[in-house]
Amino acid sequence: MVNLLLLLVLITYSAQFKTFSIYVSGKERGNVTLTCQLETNKISDIILNTLSEIIAVCETEECRGRVFKEGNCDVVIKNLSFSDAGKYFLRIYYNNDRTDLEYQLHIHDEISVKTGEELKMSVLVSDAAKVKTNSSGEWKEVWTRGHGVQSDRMNDTDDGNLIIKSFLDRDAGSYRVLDTEGEILITVTVRESKEKLELTDDIKYDSVVSWIALTVVVLLLALILTAVTLHKRLLRGYLRCLSRRTRAPVALRTHNDVC
Incomplete structure (x- = not known):
């Protein structure tokens, strides 16, 4: 009789405080809804928490919170981040009764590299x-x-x-x-990622300007080298002329004229 009585108490307690585990998934930077799955309108309070903290739930989305209630007892989490993943516990009080819901929140994302x-x-x-x-x-x-x-x-x-x-x-x-x-x-x-870097108009313009600047620099260097080479040749010829001078006045005059 005692064992039967304990079993009845356990069944009554389990029926009064129901616990359900729900798997939910959301994309990073997206939203996810923790549905309460209750049709009653006489909900007095809801409490949301994780294993480490109690989470404040705004009554409406207009209160600008990231976590807010929607409908009777659904809870929406906005702008998901990877740190939001994990277990959540939603406790709902209604008509002198209580339902506990457990959620496993999975967050996914896709990236190209x-x-x-x-x-x-x-x-x-x-x-x-x-x-x-x-x-x-x-x-x-x-x-x-x-x-x-x-x-x-x-x-x-x-x-x-x-x-x-x-x-x-x-x-x-x-x-x-x-x-x-x-x-x-x-x-x-x-x-x-299979994408290749596409040249924008600014990049194309910068490339053209750089090419023109490089061309001008190369031409200037070529002109300078040509002038230096020509100057050396002229100087060498002038010095050769000076070394061939003679003391004869007529020949000296002719030689200087040539130089």
Whole structure:
């Protein structure tokens, strides 16, 4: 009888305080909605929190908060960043009852990188336990908390950046950030950029001006070299004439005239 009574109490308690786990995903710099899935209009209060903090929820979007209530009890998070990824808990009070909702927020993004450029991903959030990539065709770890990067072509920084020093085509692929429970926090899809630098009108104009300036400089140098060479030849001829002077007045006059 005692065991049966305890079981009934447990069932009653579980029915009164329901907990559901919901997976949601949003793009970085985008918005995401944590839906409450309740149809009742008699909601007295909602409380949103993570494992480490309680988050203030504005009543309407007009209050200019990044997190605000929409409809009866849906919660919208605007302008997502990678640091928003993780678990959220929404507690809803209504009709002397309560429902607890648990969300796993996953954030994704796509970036293109040119070969040889530095790739910086701000994905090492506080809940990150490891980073995996499938760039080689199968998932492998490239970073773990406490051990850091597992390649000499990569760096990690104290401000949460995972860096590939010089991007190669074989680095393209998906990078997943996992928490200690193996839940996916962040996914970044990296592609090799095939774009070439297009010359704008300003760049074209600067190129033409530079080419003209270079041409003028080369011509001036050529003229200077020609003048110096001619001057040396004339001076050499004049000195040769002086060395051939004779004492005969007529011959000296003729020689000087030639010089």
